[in-house]
Amino acid sequence: MKPRIYLSRDAGALALGADEVEGAILASARQRGLDIEIVHTGSRGLFWLEPMIEVATSGGRIAYGPVRAGDVESLFDAGLLDGGPHASRLGKPEDIPFLKRQTRLTFARCGIIDRLSLDDYRAHGGFRGLERAIAIGPAATVEMVVESGLRGRGGAGFPTGIKWRTVAQTAAPRKYIVCNADEGDSGTYADRMIMEGDPFVLIEGMTIAGIAVGADKGFVYIRSEYPHAIDVLSRAITVARRANCLGKGILGSRYDFDLEIRVGAGAYVCGEETALLDSLEGKRGVVRAKPPLPAHKGLFGLPTVVNNVISLATVPVILAEGAAAYRDLGLGRSRGTMPIQLAGNVRHPGLFEAAFGLTLGEIVDDIGAGTASGRPVRAVQVGGPLGAYFPRALFDTPFDYEAFAARNGLIGHGGVVVFDDTVDMARQARFAMEFCAIESCGKCTPCRIGSTRGVEVIDRIIRGEKRAENHTLLTDLCETMRLGSLCALGGFVPYPVTSSLTYFPEDFGLTAPLASAAD
Amino acid sequence: MPDFETWNEQRGGEIIAAHVQEEGAALPMLHALQEAFGYIPRAAVPMVASALNVSRAEVHGIVSFYHDFREAPPGAHVLKLCRAEACQSMGGDAIAAAAIRQLQIGWAETTPDGQITLEPVFCLGLCACAPAAMLDGKVVGRLDSTRLSTLLENVRQA
Numbered sequence: 001m002k003p004r005i006y007l008s009r010d011a012g013a014l015a016l017g018a019d020e021v022e023g024a025i026l027a028s029a030r031q032r033g034l035d036i037e038i039v040h041t042g043s044r045g046l047f048w049l050e051p052m053i054e055v056a057t058s059g060g061r062i063a064y065g066p067v068r069a070g071d072v073e074s075l076f077d078a079g080l081l082d083g084g085p086h087a088s089r090l091g092k093p094e095d096i097p098f099l100k101r102q103t104r105l106t107f108a109r110c111g112i113i114d115r116l117s118l119d120d121y122r123a124h125g126g127f128r129g130l131e132r133a134i135a136i137g138p139a140a141t142v143e144m145v146v147e148s149g150l151r152g153r154g155g156a157g158f159p160t161g162i163k164w165r166t167v168a169q170t171a172a173p174r175k176y177i178v179c180n181a182d183e184g185d186s187g188t189y190a191d192r193m194i195m196e197g198d199p200f201v202l203i204e205g206m207t208i209a210g211i212a213v214g215a216d217k218g219f220v221y222i223r224s225e226y227p228h229a230i231d232v233l234s235r236a237i238t239v240a241r242r243a244n245c246l247g248k249g250i251l252g253s254r255y256d257f258d259l260e261i262r263v264g265a266g267a268y269v270c271g272e273e274t275a276l277l278d279s280l281e282g283k284r285g286v287v288r289a290k291p292p293l294p295a296h297k298g299l300f301g302l303p304t305v306v307n308n309v310i311s312l313a314t315v316p317v318i319l320a321e322g323a324a325a326y327r328d329l330g331l332g333r334s335r336g337t338m339p340i341q342l343a344g345n346v347r348h349p350g351l352f353e354a355a356f357g358l359t360l361g362e363i364v365d366d367i368g369a370g371t372a373s374g375r376p377v378r379a380v381q382v383g384g385p386l387g388a389y390f391p392r393a394l395f396d397t398p399f400d401y402e403a404f405a406a407r408n409g410l411i412g413h414g415g416v417v418v419f420d421d422t423v424d425m426a427r428q429a430r431f432a433m434e435f436c437a438i439e440s441c442g443k444c445t446p447c448r449i450g451s452t453r454g455v456e457v458i459d460r461i462i463r464g465e466k467r468a469e470n471h472t473l474l475t476d477l478c479e480t481m482r483l484g485s486l487c488a489l490g491g492f493v494p495y496p497v498t499s500s501l502t503y504f505p506e507d508f509g510l511t512a513p514l515a516s517a518a519d
Numbered sequence: 520m521p522d523f524e525t526w527n528e529q530r531g532g533e534i535i536a537a538h539v540q541e542e543g544a545a546l547p548m549l550h551a552l553q554e555a556f557g558y559i560p561r562a563a564v565p566m567v568a569s570a571l572n573v574s575r576a577e578v579h580g581i582v583s584f585y586h587d588f589r590e591a592p593p594g595a596h597v598l599k600l601c602r603a604e605a606c607q608s609m610g611g612d613a614i615a616a617a618a619i620r621q622l623q624i625g626w627a628e629t630t631p632d633g634q635i636t637l638e639p640v641f642c643l644g645l646c647a648c649a650p651a652a653m654l655d656g657k658v659v660g661r662l663d664s665t666r667l668s669t670l671l672e673n674v675r676q677a
Contacts, residue, residue, distance in 0.1 A: 011643075192644040343647050
């Protein structure tokens, strides 16, 4: 067998020079007369070590990272192909503490397999979930997802199985599965990683959903900011069709299912499920009033399952391993695992899949190893641009839907963005409102007008104009937006604003007692 | 960088016809037009409207709603800088300020020599290697202002 080198082609690795590293490896191997095989994988998710390369040795895979193009000659000199010693040698990847501590279910294959090889996918447990779904039939499949306790990983946390049951029970000439891959929250990249690193698991999850609810057509709505994910998933769909994993009579069964990718056009609000449906229908991405629920009247007015990438990509392992194996992990009503995404000013940024229940402090200080800048952590925004900013005083909060909600925060899609002590929280609060003003779909008044007024009021507070009065006004505006907005954009943007005001009043020129009096 | 075609009605008509049968065809159609011409030419709007059997106002509404669709051709190179929180936490604002200073243009503007268009983007999903950017479709992570200057000089000379 030829010596084999595994290279991550994740957009994060590419952004750090993976292409140049691959070029250098190929050039160096040619020069040395070495016939090597290069396997393109996704990322293991240890981004401070990207570009990371792995070589297959008799003792298993050995990782090196971060590798720069200029290191390649010295790596070959050091006996790279036999896992020889080098300053960038990391040893067996599965022994790296950041990976060893994880419970990888959804991301079990990501960074390991050739992302476009169905043989590799099957060899690592792929399609066992789909085979089970075909064997047990639609009703039992829905019940397994219900029993697993899986909740929507896009942010809303609605039980996936209940959504499926509703669609399954709604009679209609046609139904749809829509995958929400409009991962617009800053600090999140789990959807992107799965689509780039293990695209077949998403295809398998959507196919299972189709069988479960009686839909034969699915759409993946991917944001245009993810060209690499669009490319990999498109190629995976072609491969799957050729192998009869999509199309008529999937895997020789009586079920039909096919998929189409649709590309978004840079509107954050299209991550909201009803705006996404309007966008898929070829309209402006404007939020719909609910009811009717998409499960009853969704895409083109027909019953539709709208699930996030990670929810759908988690279904195969639930079917394969059983509902109990998944439900037994986690805390309270948050069952199973969550891919936590550490981002921003953090020393060890990366994807950490673990059972719910780690505290925010463990995630930031322990797993993330503090800030990249080496300065103290001042604030952590969890759950994207609509998530609250938590100070160190709240680091005992367990990572769990209800625990975060109880402290006026949200876990959202699992993004954790770390800021050091140079952050100006008044500026962050202003940005939250500004972002909402830029991205508001315009349908409801609290969001459309409130966000612009919010920026103005925060500017007045920063300038020192009638600070106390404007603080009261801002608090009132936030309440109006929270209670009166049609969707989570206007409804949740108060979280980053009020948390900044509550925990960091000094950045607004406000004194602490005033802030606490307003609580 | 792709060389965009100059607008011609026949080519525009072919692109529109290629997508008209799709379910919810507007976005795929507009993306294809922009991919060919670099923007959504004004003259294409009534053609799209007629193909989809909607009013011109509705098509204009769609084009203007989505940040991606341009109503004027971009420069020879497009630099997208991430403006979102994860990149802010790593000094993204300072890099944006440096880009604006160096290029002497604002957001969504093109340098007078037609070389570089500067566009804001809210998250490229490269939050674990912030600050991030995309230059002519190529992703760049852990950007600093020196590297930005080099990248801009390189594309200008290319």
